[in-house]
Amino acid sequence: MTAQLGEPDNLVLQARDVRFDWSAVPLHWIPRDPVATHLVNVLHMLLPAGEEWFVRVFKEAVPLVRDDRLREDVLGFIGQEAMHAASHDGVLDHFVDQGLDVRPFVRQAEFFFETMLGDRGLTGDRRRAWLNERISLIAAIEHFTGVLGDWILNAEALDRAGADPMMLDLLRWHGAEEVEHRHVAHELFMHLDGRYPVRVRAMAETITMLTSLWQRGHRYLMAADPIVQGRVKGGVRHMRRTGAQGLTPSGRMVGASIGRYLRRDYSPLNEGSTEQALAYLASSPAAQAALR
């Protein structure tokens, strides 16, 4: 019988020194399903630029934090996000090696995060307000990464479909750390700003941009895939099928989570299970290898 120990709280967040070897991972790592594979792959194209942006914004926020525990959490969060960005970057190189040139889309993701959402040359109070605004966006995005992390840890349909184990370990290691640190961005926003209308606006902007990026990213991958060669047109509408099969999150699940986010008493801790995340990290091949 497995010991029931209860939900651990007050965890110290620490980056894990993981490494992945992509050489044996097939292009369509969900076998015979390039549509579902690429719906997940959009994530790989957005994450390196996106998470490096999280790191830059949060580093700028560290000196403003007037709560020792939150500062420690933010520093742990930064280290974990930096490792996520580096790991997904490795996947992108592997895509290019296999003839799927993701660079045009990655350049657009870099434009979005580095230029549009960069520091915009502001100073003084305006710089501070823009920092708060970007933290509100990160808190909204982190709501989704936590929800997706919880989803991937429980996505047994991917195992049944024969998805590549190395890729699943990357996604689940990442997902488990997202669940582990799911409260940090929201708490940082509540500490530095906390206004409800700002949260709502950030969520509206996040939904708009993530939907557009997914639509454009999936269309691009389906067109650029050397095997599919554009014969199937990409787009988020495919989630109706893949979501029902459990190969990607479903629109209904994501929509319900947005409803919870919009409640004034929202707490990210109610999304997902720290205990499950730790249990996965305890047996993740990459996270275990980092300890040996």
Added chain:
Amino acid sequence: MTRMSYPADLYGRRDRDRFWVAVNTFFTSVQRVRMLRSPVLPPVREVDRSADLVVRSVRKVAEDVVALTLAAPDGGVLPAWHPGCHLDLHLPSGRRRQYSLCGDPSDRRTYRIAVRRLPDGGGGSVEIHDEVTEGDVLKIQGPRNAFPLIPRDRYLFIAGGIGITPILPMVQAAHRAGADWRLIYTGRTRETLPFLDELAGLPSARITIRTDDTDGIPTSADLLADATPGTAVHVCGPAPMIDTIRAAFPSDATLHYERFAPAPVTNGHPFEVELKRSGRVLQVPPTRSALDVIKEEQPDVAYSCRQGFCGTCKVSVLSGDVDQRAPSDPPGDDTMLICVSRATKGRLTLDL
């Protein structure tokens, strides 16, 4: 705002992708309109998470080890904790030290820690042994957990000496949960091992006590005999013991130890760092990292893993020769990871 360098269209049709021109133009216009008003910056409230606890008892529990029992001044309920949690103690001298909680999590009114006297340590343990007495008030923060107990049906716990402190509540939790567990508890002599009396209440067939004076220094085979497939092995002890275990760890069990202490500096030479923005020059001794020294001067400096892989503490080096010691610290660029890299000699000027 300077002119944007837009990305090209995804399919090579245009130099500037229309989608991003539209999104950025819209976004920038909205920002401009909003900037007509002066920005609203809600005040940031200081959050003090420390608490003052009274030392209720100081008890010698082994050679050179004392156990402190701490309670709220009014005897009230303390924050709950799980096995593996530690407290941060702020000592009267200003030192800050972390100690694992080694009491009973179901006792909500007291915390217990145990401290081994380390005459060659940083002075924290000696201060506790020599100066802290019953009735003193200590400022604490926490509890926090850097060593959670993983839910599993089979456990091997390995404790080296004072490393028993986080392991003891884990053993008791595993026992209470009805899990299949083993404990190996090692030390120099029996007299140096705290809490043998508390372990006596547990099934003795599950516990192996090994002391160097009668059994010799344990080998990896001695420690890992019970690391059968699927076992969660939780280890707390001196670094050489953990290294012995890591080197021989079987692939089908899982290993867990507290990772948060950075590895000690080896072959370090003293050097100076100059912080360009403040002009301050700091001395880095051979046994400390540049980050540790800089953090005292500048508590807001960003860092995370403290082991040279995450890259958070990377700073620009304006002058000086860097001894690149981090796996993710590429040679040749003008940056360094201050958590592990050092100067080859002399002084480094950093963009801080």
